[in-house]
Amino acid sequence: MANAPSQNRKLTKKKPQDLNIMPIMNMFLVIIPMLLMLMVTVNLAMLAIDYSASSNASANGAGNNKKKDKEKGVLTIKIMMDKFQIDFGLKKKKPIEIPVLPESNSQYDFLTLDKKLSEIKNSEKFKDEKTMFVLAQPDVLYDTLVKTIDLCKQNGFTNVKFISAKKVYLRKK
Amino acid sequence: MNKNMNALDKNRKRRLKREARSLNITSLLDIMTILLVFMIKNVSMDVSQRNAPEGMKLPLSVSKEELLKDSQIVSIKIYPDKVLYGSDNLKIGTPDDLLRNKKLQSILIKFLKKEAAAIKKNGGKPGLLIQGDKSVKCKYITAIIKLSTSASFANVYFSTIKADNKEQLISS
Numbered sequence: 001m002a003n004a005p006s007q008n009r010k011l012t013k014k015k016p017q018d019l020n021i022m023p024i025m026n027m028f029l030v031i032i033p034m035l036l037m038l039m040v041t042v043n044l045a046m047l048a049i050d051y052s053a054s055s056n057a058s059a060n061g062a063g064n065n066k067k068k069d070k071e072k073g074v075l076t077i078k079i080m081m082d083k084f085q086i087d088f089g090l091k092k093k094k095p096i097e098i099p100v101l102p103e104s105n106s107q108y109d110f111l112t113l114d115k116k117l118s119e120i121k122n123s124e125k126f127k128d129e130k131t132m133f134v135l136a137q138p139d140v141l142y143d144t145l146v147k148t149i150d151l152c153k154q155n156g157f158t159n160v161k162f163i164s165a166k167k168v169y170l171r172k173k
Numbered sequence: 174m175n176k177n178m179n180a181l182d183k184n185r186k187r188r189l190k191r192e193a194r195s196l197n198i199t200s201l202l203d204i205m206t207i208l209l210v211f212m213i214k215n216v217s218m219d220v221s222q223r224n225a226p227e228g229m230k231l232p233l234s235v236s237k238e239e240l241l242k243d244s245q246i247v248s249i250k251i252y253p254d255k256v257l258y259g260s261d262n263l264k265i266g267t268p269d270d271l272l273r274n275k276k277l278q279s280i281l282i283k284f285l286k287k288e289a290a291a292i293k294k295n296g297g298k299p300g301l302l303i304q305g306d307k308s309v310k311c312k313y314i315t316a317i318i319k320l321s322t323s324a325s326f327a328n329v330y331f332s333t334i335k336a337d338n339k340e341q342l343i344s345s
Binding site for chain 1: 194196197200201204207208211225231232233234235236237238239240241251302305306307308309310311312313314315318319322328329330331332333334335339342343
């Protein structure tokens with residue numbers, strides 16, 4: 001039996017093909033790990049500090065706490081251009097000086113500072129002490145100041161007070 | 174004849190039904206899931222998240238402290254050659270101007286006082302976030318802190334990059 005003309009017409013029925021996403025997947029598998037490796041993740045942190053306007057009012061002890069401070073001692077780290085100086089605020093105890101490392105382009109000796117802070121914190125007199133005053137000379141770099149504050153906090157001196165030196169004019173005798 | 178036509182139509186429909194295949198997107202979904210997990214891990218919902226300022230080398234620190242409760246921050250960025258104020262990065266001058274220019278100091282105090290008043294009005298505690306380059310000198314930091322304390326900013330924070338351990342901090 002002859003088919004109707006409409007049935008003879010064979011519409012080109014192409015099989016619907018799956019979209020070939022292999023090249024795209026290859027690209028993803030190569031580019032994404034590469035991007036991940038190149039990406040830099042920066043973890044930001046913050047350091048909280050207290051600020052005291054004058055070194056006289058705080059580091060040397062003032063007002064009612066003067067007597068107590070004299071007996072107990074007030075810890076101060078002075079950051080100078082060529083050394084650290086750790087002052088105990090006690091007449092009998094001399095300050096500890098940590099000079100810069102001569103062989104390494106006058107870099108500060110943070111390793112020794114860390115050790116000394118640890119020793120001070122472990123000592124009988126200052127084991128309960130949490131306050132440390134930090135005084136920096138004007139030309140000391142901010143990086144040094146932050147590292148010093150951080151080392152103080154790492155060694156248990158959680159209350160770090162940043163003080164600025166007052167200019168004191170002495171009358172000529 | 175009609176019966177034959179109907180049978181043929183049915184076959185054609187069946188064939189058409191069989192031949193229609195769905196797109197296999199499993200692989201795409203795998204990649205999208207990985208990307209999504211990665212993005213979720215890296216995106217922070219912390220309102221106080223701060224980005225590292227462009228072109229600034231922040232100092233390192235091991236300690237990582239949080240803002241005080243109800244604290245609202247005003248940020249000042251100090252580069253070696255310029256000082257930027259606030260989230261809009263308004264250039265207010267050079268670090269030397271902070272020390273010497275009395276007019277600039279009084280303007281900055283006014284700005285800070287306004288900010289502090291607005292923060293207190295909203296029930297918050299004004300805090301100052303100092304984002305300083307490593308190479309900036311302490312005298313400029315001290316100047317900014319002095320100005321902020323005279324504008325009733327009781328809390329001061331230094332922005333740093335978290336170091337993994339003390340050794341990394343000491344050796345940097």
